[in-house]
Amino acid sequence: MFDNKTKQLSDLKTAYKDFVEAVQGLNTDGFTKSLGDWTPRDIVAHLVGWNRITLVGCGMLREGVEPFYFYDGTNDYRKVNAKFFEQYNSTDRTILLTQLSSGMDALALYLQSIDEDEWELDTGIVHYRGGPTTVARCVDSLVRDYRKHREEILQG
Secondary structure (H helix, E strand, O other): OOOOHHHHHHHHHHHHHHHHHHHHOOOHHHHOOOOOOOOHHHHHHHHHHHHHHHHHHHHHHHOOOOOHHHHHHHHOOHHHHHHHHHHOOOOOHHHHHHHHHHHHHHHHHHHHHOOHHHHOOOOOOEOOOOOEOOHHHHHHHHHHHHHHHHHHHHHO
16 A cells, blocks of 8 residues: 555655755745744644654554544644644754754654564554554655645745
């Protein structure tokens, strides 16, 4: 259903790198300029949080436990994201990008340690949109999020 582990990890690395370049390309005012509902600062805080909970969520999935954040899925993760905005509340781009990098490094290291046969393993956890929730699905979601938010920033 998804690309293999190696391809997905490469896609994640590229999507992350491209996103960071887009954020770094903003002028100072552009980092806090509204793009509608969120600013680029908010988007970075959002992704700092998602790097971290994706790591935890994948660990939970591997144990056959529903990720703790699924409770907010049908709400488009509004409560989860609001917490990230508070938790990662700096307006300093360098600080937030450092937090983003730290979380991505930890996530990538963790994902690299997962065996290929566990990558799309169905442990019985059903995604709120239907179908099995797997590590591959979580990574795919994060890749798509990085790409979507990069485009929002570039079009901003």
